[in-house]
Amino acid sequence: MLSLIVFLPIIAGLVILAVPSSQKQIIRIVSLLAALAQGVLAVLIWRGYDPSLPGITAGPGGSALGSFQFVEKLPWISLNLGGFGSLNIEYFLGVDGISVTMVILTALVSAIGVLSSWTIQKQVKGYFILYNLLASAMMGCFVALDFFLFYVFWEIMLLPMYFLIGIWGGPNREYAAIKFFLYTLFGSVFMLLVMIGLYFSVTDPATGLHTFSLVAMATQTNFNVAGAIFAPENHLWRQIAFIVLFVGFAIKVPMFPFHTWLPDAHVEAPTPISVILAGVLLKLGTYGMIRINFPLFPEIFRESMYVIGIFGAINIIYGALCALAQKDLKKMVAYSSISHMGYVLLGLSAGNSEGMVGALYQMFNHGTITAMLFLLVGVIYDRAHTRQIDKFGGLASYMPVYAAVVTIAWFASLGLPGLSGFISEALVFVGAFSSETTRPIAMVSVLGIVFGAAYLLWSLQRMFLGKRNDDAAYDLEVGQDGHEHIHFHDWKGKLDLDGRELAMLVPLVVITIFLGIYPMPVLGMLTSSINKLVQVLSPVVMSQM
């Protein structure tokens, strides 16, 4: 099941390879079918998932599989290394509450990304091959339970992303693409060293051999190799490893001060890639922290909770202030992403169930809401070929449906009660306020909500309300590439959302509203896993060991 959901897009990519590049429609349809099939599988996984099993670590009695579900475990590589025993890498997939929500999110956003890619005209074949490769790698990251496998998926994502931004991106795409590539690679190569070090520090209780299994690594008693670099007594090296991993993931989040690649990448990337980037890729950073960073080094996590919280607060406020200053709508949304990922960090730093559940829920909601925001930016860019906020005005009367969806998305993003963003942000703050360490940080972070409301409402007002901007907007012409010239006067009724765009946006709107009223479908899956995680991270468990 999980293998299928991971490799479906790659299979679709191989099919596309055989299709002649002139058959653009067939290529698109194959991709869409794969994405839909992925969606069906995600729903099946969701239905079949038993939310009472926690996952996270090895199960009772030290069963190596833990209480993960849909587990697939095969020996993949077994190397004889002479004096060092053997190198064992497993093809080990499985989900718990944390990953299952991300799997659903990934399937959803990938499918919407395919729909959004319909307008790509240049080198369609290459585009969809890379897109499918990316979709597979993302999904693989969320279900891999072997560090080596995780790392492979993690790195495979980089190359397609590089090309997707670099070939199909905006004018400054070369710079943005290589910046993205270098930043993320910089984070992940150090992760490689930590991964090797962890391998030599951990044994699997079931076999007594070294292992890359993240499940085994999440139990501290398995760090039982005397003199190993990350053995419990080597506090300094464990601190270093924690920081290295954290930075590697934080680059992806992206956390201040490693965020500078994100606005560039977003501004240059085509709309579907922005959607994927904001909707799924950023989540991989925080997911990595939850899956790898924290449970493997719980005592370091406890030491550094307030530092993570401070960085979260900086992200929230700094991102919001930057968004406030942007003239380009897409850049504003990009910075709003940075701000919203700050809430995730803040929730994680609280270290309690409320905060962590809030963080996870925020990841899910940010995925759906930001996907919506970027799609909406793409819609206006397709029509006007500009994203400058001050070029627009009074759009609501020209594109009423569009304006309505934008309003919902914008309000969801600023956390209006009744929409999903509110619940997750509220949970994050409940968690952060109830923890002694993060309470002062939470107090400061609340400011972020105010700034967030400011930039969102302000942009909404400037673009959609009031009168047409007489100086600029009248001159805007649609289709500056010379195809169709519809003057701005005549926008009314002609250029509102079309069926394809509605097909992308309506499901997201429905999810946002539904999860704002009744969050239990997602929260229910998260709770038992998060409780287990909090238990793993808490000092009580440590002292019992």
Next chain:
Amino acid sequence: MFELPSGAEIQGIIASVQGSVGFFIPEIYLSALFMLLIVVDLVAKGRKNNLLAITTLVGLAGSTFFIYQQHGLPAGEIFFGMYVLDEFALFFKYFFVLSAIVAVVVTMADEQFDREVKSMGEYYALIVAMVIGMIMMASSADLIMIFLSMELVSFTGYILAGYFKRNARSSEAALKYLVYGAVSSGLMLYGFSLIYGITAQTNIIKISLELAAHGSDSLVMILATLLVLAGFGYKIGAVPFHFWSPDVYEGSPTPVTAYLSVASKAAGFALLMRFFYVAIPHAALPPEDKLGIDWLSLLMILSVASMIYGNVVALWQKNVKRLLAYSSIAHAGYLLLGILVMDQFGTQATLFYLLSYFIMNFGAFYVVILISNKTGSENLDDYRGLGRKMPLAGAALTVFLISLVGLPPTVGFIGKLMIFSALLTKGSLYIWIALVGIMTSVISLYYYMLIPLNMYLRESKQPDEKSMNLGMAPRIILAFLMILTLYFGLFFTPLSDFAKYSSAMFGITLQ
């Protein structure tokens, strides 16, 4: 004066030589092939066909049979300790024969040869001669033998580098190669003479016993080691003995560049490992009698300098062959990392890295040749827009370059993984040097990606959109190499087991 040996002694010598010949069959076979090629060239003179190349290919392929037969033979010394046969040497025999085969295949694809030279006669014979030399380098256990085999490799290398006689760059490359080569072998020979002066031995195993038993003046020993390192460093192209390589790599015919950068470098590594592991006791090795010298630190400096210099200077290169030359300097640095570990795993990692480097570097050079056939250029700027004109070549080159960076799922990633794992098994001792390796590989991403950047992200200056047909055979070979790079990136057990099997070296037991 010398006493003449008695009859019985001569009998004994003859018997010993006769016994040794049985362990020397692949080399004899290859020498026969070398002469056969000269004869074929004489007979088939003037005919423009691939007869010579095919003879070479078949002949080289045949030699693997004789090498395979040696697996059953016991490891040991032959020819009075001049030469050894062990798994380590067998590995390199396969390695060199295979790289010669690939070099011939690559040469057949290179159209520049049709333009520049009339006859290919000596070319293939020289390739085979170089194989013989390199095999002997990997199997030598005696200072004299080491020197002779190295000179054999160097001389054939000089001629091959200058094979385009009428091309000024090629001649310049040959001359530079020669001058640097002469100086460094002179230095190496001086180092050998110092070692002989200290120990009165030329066999490396006896040298190590002598040094362990009686010790030596450490100053002389360090000087001798440094001088020897100059010779080996020149062959592996490590900083600071690298000055020849960018010019030689750029000027030589591209198949020769590929051959030199893979095979000749590997031969240097084989020699370096055997010589230092066996001959010179290291201070850190038991028994800790403070007799050895710390050559590991020397190698460490070489390694760090190569990784940093090669990767940083490559950033500014505009010519793809030159870029790959600097990358090969950097890879020498990574390979040295595995040697530093000085245990079985480290050796295994180094050998594995050599195998991975073999696949990806030959692959990259092969694409460079195919592209230069069509465009006549190796400049980065002329690669613009080629990704669409030759999709397979573009995709394959991207895979090879990703592998050279060391990203999964390619064989280059596994190579780096093994090297770094070997370093980390020593605990925190080598972490800092692993960090240098990691950092520089991030730098390398930038310049390797310049090639796909030009191929895919930029439009070509000429507006013609017609695709360039590579022909069937190059396509199959390219696809094969690309799949190999990916396959061994996911299922590397066979390669790695082979590397482990080959890490057994006669005369020393690695832990």
